Amino acid sequence: MTQTSDLILSAQRTIRLEIEAVEGLLSHVDADFVRACEMILASKGRVVVLGMGKSGHIARKIAATLASTGTTAFFVHPAEASHGDMGMITRDDIILALSNSGSTNEIVTLLPLIKRLGIGLISLTGNPDSPLAKAAEVNLDVRVAHEACPLNLAPTSSTTAALVMGDALAVALLEARGFTAEDFAFSHPGGALGRRLLLKVEHVMHAGEDLPRVQRGTLLKDALMEMSRKGLGMTAVIESNGRLAGIFTDGDLRRTLDREIDVRQALIDDVMTAHGKTAHMEMLAAEALKIMEDHKISALVVVDSEDHPIGALNMHDLLRAGVM
Incomplete structure (x- = not known):
């Protein structure tokens, strides 16, 4: 039977590894990060966020955070994009594609079409030498040394790093746009948050x-x-x-x-x-x-x-x- 101390040690190890993964991102916030921000700020369209599996869950959250902080964004499922949902994306949009390996089939399949349409592409990957990273105009490097999973298989540290980089992108764009608390309130009109931010x-x-x-x-x-x-x-x-x-x-x-x-x-x-x-x-x-x-x-x-x-x-x- 698992001892209580073993459970605590396992949890502490997981948290420690994920902290290390996040700290490792600091050195990856560089000229590529600035270029990604500039691409989005210069765009006349929306940010379309793509991701499969666990990266898809993170992509949905990043899209929601962008949308609530002044950057119009939405999530598109890459598999559905191959079956009609590419029609939701315009030439004026910017695609932010998440894949830790950078070789997710459903996303790689879309790359020729993205290039043909001339849609700006930002990748967020753990492998800067991957097909996705090489196809993108800008790659945000979110590689981690180890997953928190003891088998080094389940996406844990890598998804945390991707999420944090997405938050960093959203906040940098928020500040660049001069987004205010009142602007934020109009994206959150319901509940206590809306009352606090809209009520005068x-x-x-x-x-x-x-x-x-x-x-x-x-x-x-x-x-x-x-x-x-x-x-x-x-x-x-x-x-x-x-x-x-x-x-x-x-x-x-x-x-x-x-x-x-x-x-x-x-x-x-x-x-x-x-x-x-x-x-x-x-x-x-x-x-x-x-x-x-x-x-x-x-x-x-x-x-x-x-x-x-x-x-x-x-x-x-x-x-x-x-x-x-």
Whole structure:
């Protein structure tokens, strides 16, 4: 019966070998990698990713990562390409073909047609002397010394290396394109990720009559009444010219009581936080959340370009909206 220690040692050996395979890629990120990026950036078409077997699974993931980070891409099964799916590929596209051996029959069969159509070809192989690598304009070298499989047969380290090189390609292209978090959100509109990246402050803030606000010089007891009516645990304090003078929150109230200040006689000016942190309506709600977390506060006043308060939001608003 296999001992627990044997299982742990086997797992650790696998992880160690795959770490070594990934570290080996660093020396392969060279002029060929730059050329591959330049080919894709210059292309008017899409990136079509090909791969068979385990390489096919990695190819699907690379295509999905490219597509979600600003590079239009999709996967085509090489065997299906020989039976009609080549019609999905245009002369403006770039083909990224994965094969550890570089001699996968289903891909090699397509090479004459790819060349005849003049479609740009990037290979990602573990054998730079293979038919696929030699046919490609650029070969990304992902060779590994050993598979993590003790028989050195099952694709393990080689598929990990291919996946990591695909991620490196996708991220390099993302940065070259100036791809933003908002761009990313449009590829991920569903679920919590979409809410975090698409939802803006204007969608969750309280505005108009729902915005708690008092003028400078207001008695603290009257400001507390405004806070109670609006139920946000805070109020904005407004200058005579309409600009933001400060903010008063439940936390400020606790600190005021610790100072033994008479809440019936005190003015809001004496106990408010001057100006305070603010948000803008076009800001992502996730950015507003970061401001709150960084400064350990639970509410923000939303101001316009001239520092006039136009809304407010608190942690509960972001929680209800699914941003946190």
